Amino acid sequence: MRLIRNKYLQYLLVGVAFLLPVLLRGVPTATVTLAASMVYTAIAGLGINVLLGYSGQISLGHAAFMGLSAYLSAYLTKQLELPFILSVLIAVAAPLLIGLILGAIAVRLEGFYLAIATLGFGEILRQLFIEMDWFTGGFSGASATYPTIFGQTLTKNGMYTFMVCLLVVLMMLVHNLVHSSTGRAMIAMKSSRSAAMAMGVNVFQYKLISFAISSVFAGLAGVCYVHFFRHVDPTVWTAGLSLNLIALVVIGGAATVGGAVVGAVVMHGLPELMKEMPIIGEIPGLPLLIVGILMIIILIFYPRGLIFVPRGIIDSIKKRFGNAKKGEV
Amino acid sequence: MSQVLSVKNLSISFGGLRAVDDLSFSIDRHEIYGLIGPNGAGKTTVFNCITQFYKPDTGEIRFTDQKGREHLLNGMPPHKIIGLGLVRTxxxxxxxxxxxxxxxxxxxxxxxxxxxxxxxxxxxxxxxxxxxxxxxxxxxxxxxxxxxxxxxxxxxxxxxxxxxxxxxxxxxxxEPSLIILDEPAGGLNDAETERLTELIRGIARDHHCAILLVEHDMKLVMGLCHRICAISFGKKLAEGTAAEIQENALVQDAYLGKEDEA
Known part of the structure; x- marks a missing residue:
């Protein structure tokens, strides 16, 4: 039982589960593509969870950060022919830098104002993607290749495996972070600004830290996207994607490490699942409608997120079959 | 005896309201000091000014740390205060x-x-x-x-x-040298308050620190504090030991109303 409770092992198991489409024979490539969408949104979602779930800050501009890294990595590897690892570092440093500058301005704003400021910033960045066609290919977009790591050019499955490994490592890093003094300060800042300040937390600094972390994660997600789908165009990096990231964090479980992953799986997987259903799947639009209704229903019963569903079920079984002595603690 | 905190001519206004008006007091090392006053007298505002949650209009707030260095608290960011050994509830x-x-x-x-x-x-x-x-x-x-x-x-x-x-x-x-407690016994029952009184006394003794507290529970204040400062409408009415404060006519007026009004 104790082994199962080990978080690192849990994250590894999540990784293994994600690798099943690659490990099993005869899985259609469309499934790998779907799973890759889950993984890159989960990576960005992890960062948004640090920002939103743990630190209580909001951003509607992170999709643009993903796009920036995607374009940069495509440009650096293809036009400048830099090695993949180096181009990733540069591609992630850019949103980090911009995230810090935006953060330095934005952290003085709260709530709605912060949302609007980041929304505006994201849209400006997206317009730049359209305008700067020497760099981004304009509306038609830019292309990229599967990366070469240590002389080995990855296949589609290889790139997917790389993304899953990255996700697992990032989950472990976030787990470490939120269970340390940094995470504690973030949670304190979200829960009681006064207490955080009185206990010596520099609120300005910690908001910036959470902005920086989420920008880096968004950048990594963008890099994964461009080297998996090998194409990037400006229609992807809209505020709608930023909203989706927030939605998946809330649906999966805010302020939990696994929440973003659960959210990403459900938000990408459920519509596909519905489309496969007999009758329902055949009527256009109906699957999405049902997904929407399902999510509302689930959130009514599990407002803290889907990640608490198993625990909720176990608790209710325990309650039903004796064990009443322990009561609700 | 050396001081841990000195507040000189502290004033702060919110709009037209003078919440704290030219208030001065000082706290000695290891002293338990009480700040009392009717509701709205400005007690919590004084705390917020000391810990820099509010920026006072005038006045100097000086704090001496464990090593004997004196710090001017005015204008310090609130998150820096605790590092000096000054902490609040x-x-x-x-x-x-x-x-x-x-x-x-x-x-x-x-x-x-x-x-x-x-x-x-x-x-x-x-x-x-x-x-x-x-x-x-x-x-x-x-x-x-x-x-x-x-x-x-x-x-x-x-x-x-x-x-x-x-x-x-x-x-x-x-490792505090001064703990500021804002109504530590608020909402507690009698038994809890009694335990708390002992606890606060113990903390001052075992951690070698001074304590500044605001409290409405007079039994706690009178039993615990070495010195008490009574304020009303942001102004100091009287300062002294529990017995002196209880005897003071101004304090009695502030709490019970003037005799001719009654």
Whole structure:
């Protein structure tokens, strides 16, 4: 039982589960593509969870950060022919830098104002993607290749495996972070600004830290996207994607490490699942409608997120079959 | 006797309201000092000015740390205050409900942590070691306040009396020279208040620190404080021992109303 409770092992198991489409024979490539969408949104979602779930800050501009890294990595590897690892570092440093500058301005704003400021910033960045066609290919977009790591050019499955490994490592890093003094300060800042300040937390600094972390994660997600789908165009990096990231964090479980992953799986997987259903799947639009209704229903019963569903079920079984002595603690 | 805190000619206004008006007082080392006054007298505002949550209009607030260095608190960012050894609680308790009790107490040691973001992310052994050491210290603080049995329970599920104690335990983490308590007995019953009185006295003795407190429970104030300052409408009415304050005509007027009005 104790082994199962080990978080690192849990994250590894999540990784293994994600690798099943690659490990099993005869899985259609469309499934790998779907799973890759889950993984890159989960990576960005992890960062948004640090920002939103743990630190209580909001951003509607992170999709643009993903796009920036995607374009940069495509440009650096293809036009400048830099090695993949180096181009990733540069591609992630850019949103980090911009995230810090935006953060330095934005952290003085709260709530709605912060949302609007980041929304505006994201849209400006997206317009730049359209305008700067020497760099981004304009509306038609830019292309990229599967990366070469240590002389080995990855296949589609290889790139997917790389993304899953990255996700697992990032989950472990976030787990470490939120269970340390940094995470504690973030949670304190979200829960009681006064207490955080009185206990010596520099609120300005910690908001910036959470902005920086989420920008880096968004950048990594963008890099994964461009080297998996090998194409990037400006229609992807809209505020709608930023909203989706927030939605998946809330649906999966805010302020939990696994929440973003659960959210990403459900938000990408459920519509596909519905489309496969007999009758329902055949009527256009109906699957999405049902997904929407399902999510509302689930959130009514599990407002803290889907990640608490198993625990909720176990608790209710325990309650039903004796064990009443322990009561609700 | 050396002073730990001196407040000189402190004034602050909100709009047209003079919340604190030319108030001066000082607290000696190891002293338990009480600030009393009717509702709305400006007691919590004084606290907020000292800890720089509010920026006072005029006046000087000076604090002497354990090493005898004097600091002018005016204009300091609020998060720097605790590093000097000056720590506070809040009238309505400011507790991180999402965290276990022990983590709430650990927050009080925030400035002690050496590890930065990356060291924490990669769980560097030295960072984990410091976390373990401070966790042990937090456990001792909880034990001191009688909360060690429930250290790992979530703070959000605790009754009000326990929240007050968590805040108190949290102040012990920073090697304080002065603890500011804003109505520590607010909302507590008689038995709890009596235990709290002993606890506060013990903290001042065992941690060699001074305590400044605001409290409406007169039994607690009179029994505990070495000196008391009574204020009304932001102005100082009287200062002295419990007996002197009780005798003071101005204080009686402020609390009970003037005789000719009655």
């Amino acid at each position: 809040f009238q309505n308790t400011e507790i991180i409900r999402e965290l276990p009790i022990i983590d709430n107490v650990l927050l009080g040691a925030h400035t002690e942590f050496k590890a930065g973001v990356l060291a924490n992310m990669f769980a560097m052994p030295w960072a984990r070691k410091q976390e373990r050491e401070l966790r042990k210290k937090a456990m001792e603080a909880l034990k001191y306040c009688g909360l060690d049995q429930i250290a790992n329970e979530y703070a959000g599920a605790q009754p009000y009396g326990v929240l007050k104690l968590i805040e108190l335990a949290r102040t012990l983490m920073c």
